[in-house]
Amino acid sequence: MDQLELWLSRVNQFVWGAPLLILLVGTGIFFTIRLGLLQVLKLPLALKLIFTSKNEGQGDVSSFGALATALAATIGTGNIVGVATAIQIGGPGALFWMWVAAFFGMATKYAEGVLAVKYRKVDENGQMSGGPMIYIEQGLGKRFKPLAIFFAVSGVLVALFGIGTFPQVNAIVSSVQSSLGVPTVATAIVITVLTLLVTMGGIKNISKVTSKVVPMMAIVYILTSCVVLIVFANKLPDALLLVFQSAFNPTAASGGFVGATIMMAIQTGVARGVFSNESGLGSAPIAAAAAKVKWPAEQGLISMTGTFIDTLIVCTLTGLTLIVTGVWDGAALGAEMTQTAFDAAMPLGSLILMLCLVLFAFTTILGWNYYGERCIVYLFGVKSILPYRIVFVLLVGVGAFIKLQAVWVLADIVNGLMALPNLIALLALSGVVVAETRLYLKHLKKN
Template identity: 55%
Template sequence: MNSFSDAVSAASSFVWGPFLLIPLLLGTGLYLTVRLKGLQFRKLGPALRLGLLQRKEPSSDAAGDISHYQALTTALAATVGVGNIAGVATAIGIGGPGALFWMWVTGLVGMASKYSEAFLGSRFRVVDEKGEQRGGPQEYLKRGIRGPLGKVLAVAFAVFAALAAFGIGNMTQTNTIAQSLDDTFGVPPLATGIVIVLFVGVVLLGGIKRIGAVTASFVPLMIIFYIVAGLLVLGANVTAIPDALALVFTDAFTGTAATGGFVGSTVALALQFGVARGLFSNESGLGSAAIVAAAAKTQHPVRQGLVSMTQTFIDTIIVVSFTGLVIITSGAWTSGEEGAAMTADAMSSGPLAQFGGAVVAIAVVFFALSTVIGWAYYGERCATSLFGIKVSLPYRVVFTLVCLVGAMWELDLVWGIADVLNGLMALPNLVGLLLLSGLVVRETKAYLAKDPDLTDPPAVLEDLSPAR
């Protein structure tokens, strides 16, 4: 087992090292940012209005299964998970406060990647045997890139995503729930696992429409709950915020000296873990959010791409920032604690001294459960693209039962495997984004020339309807 663990660790270091995924991930995001002329900054306001306030298309004729808002909350459900609690703490605990800076960078340039993949997911979606929309990298890589290269990239993504769903979207999430409830409230992991299986099973049996309805109901509440708790702690440590921000920016380029229970880190560690955990949290460039974007009712791919882009902003620039600043301002990053325990320690400062652990445990339950639901849909869509609609129900059943396994096992190794599979998922998608960037830029420019603020009735834009 030690040799296998060492092999996983070596694979993770290579995939997330300075010569493969990190430059490709950041480079693709930066390249798309330049080619799209900073779209994520120019159109963030209209995109937030369309996704959070308008929520759906004005016309009922738009093709799709769920609304803009439900697609956004389902994507948020899949991304706002333990990565926002335990992942941020792990990144800072190993890479120092500078890791938060690289998480921000990953999020900001990743918004262009998220826009592009969601645009392509909507543009190249197909209708499956059930009459539901199916799209994502497994479709747009195959249909958008001609020849065998596109097919190879599409199959590679689908295989890695269907497998990765059991790691990033299942066992790592359910295990964190079980450990948090056991440590905080003394709930046996078996009992937690059984409840998770029942809840997930009921939701998944209803398909994407039930998933969308469930996430639309509780995702906003869980994020607000967590942010309010973070604000209380930051309010108590408000004088430490300027120094914390200075530490984030300076340590990103100088490394962090050993202090307290922190053993010190280099710039390379801050970069590696900041980018890796940033991607684990917001999934920009991973291609996963394009799968649910394809299910949204929209009259043009640009509109859904912009709505999906806001998911990265909410996840990283808002939720991740709260976790990181709470950890740094409270001094918990030097405590020697790890993962969610570090975040719980940070939340236990100030007015939440008696309740910090409970707040984090509750947040973990909601964040992780929502991620399980979202990733079950991602994995199923990829599995059906490989083997047909007949595997849909078996995949849901197996995925649900694995939740019990995750709750019961010690899963240090699974975190490493999840990192590797995440990276392997991202590789074919990032290559595809680069190859299809011309199409994305061309059609985005044409649409926004007619509807710059996302307010014009889509009916007048029929000449821009994308070819299917």
């Protein structure tokens, strides 16, 4: 097993190495230029549309419901553990490079949302099906179907054996056990039953839950992080200065921090940023395709706000709390590091963090359940939905007791592989994205 883990780790380092990260960020730069800084100029409109979209078109859920489902999958343990890991390895400068990845990632996420609605179709059950596997086949043509199948298979594997199950369930049971002393078995049963009750109702049920839980959990986490920053307000200017200095200069060793080069800051920051907001990975457009929206570009704008909220708000707050409290160069690791930061500012900090971590992880399970379902419908048709849901729920229950590092590394690999066919399609269909954008802006100007 040690040999297998070593081999998988090497493959993972290759998949998530410089070429993929450059391609991911490069695609964002390309769309930023082609769309004329749309993620900056149209961000106020995009944020307004979250609450004012008329939901006029075909679809299964509201635009807000689709965004909530996408955010459910992206705002997860990566926003707490991932940011802590990035800063621990790459230093405070890693936060700056997360911002860079998110800025260009917003343009990529916009393009994904546009194509998701443009090429979506209705399945045999009357539900919307969309996402990279659909716009690869419909937009690029039948000869590219192997690429679409490759994406769909990767999506199912990530949902069943990766982000969607094992890491999230493990995060929940370990957090509840360490904070409240609740046995693993009890927590596993509760999570499994809740997952069963929500996911068996499909996207409409998932959307109802995420539309209520995601805003609540985000507000609780944002307010708590702001309390930490207010308590340590005198350290905030120095923390921001350290972020910018460390982004372009090597970070010296201090405390428990062993030091980091500029390249380490860039690589960890970009990798964790992309992993957190999933811009370019092709997951969010699966949810975007279900939105009741008439204009593809409208859902593109709404989808774009997901990256803004996930990284430029939530991840930023996590990073700054770690730096202002000084825990970033201490001995604590991962979630424990963020817990230490929260405890430094308030008496119940660790309990609030536990609640946020549980909600973040549970909603990620729900979001990825839907992503995997749409991928398996593409591969095997609607008859595969019920077997898939049963297997997914069983894996959630089993996931609490699985500690195989090799499984998680494999999930990272497959997650990275999802990006390749998606990025190829995005670049090849960039002309469609630009054309749909012009149509929508012309419509706005006319009305």
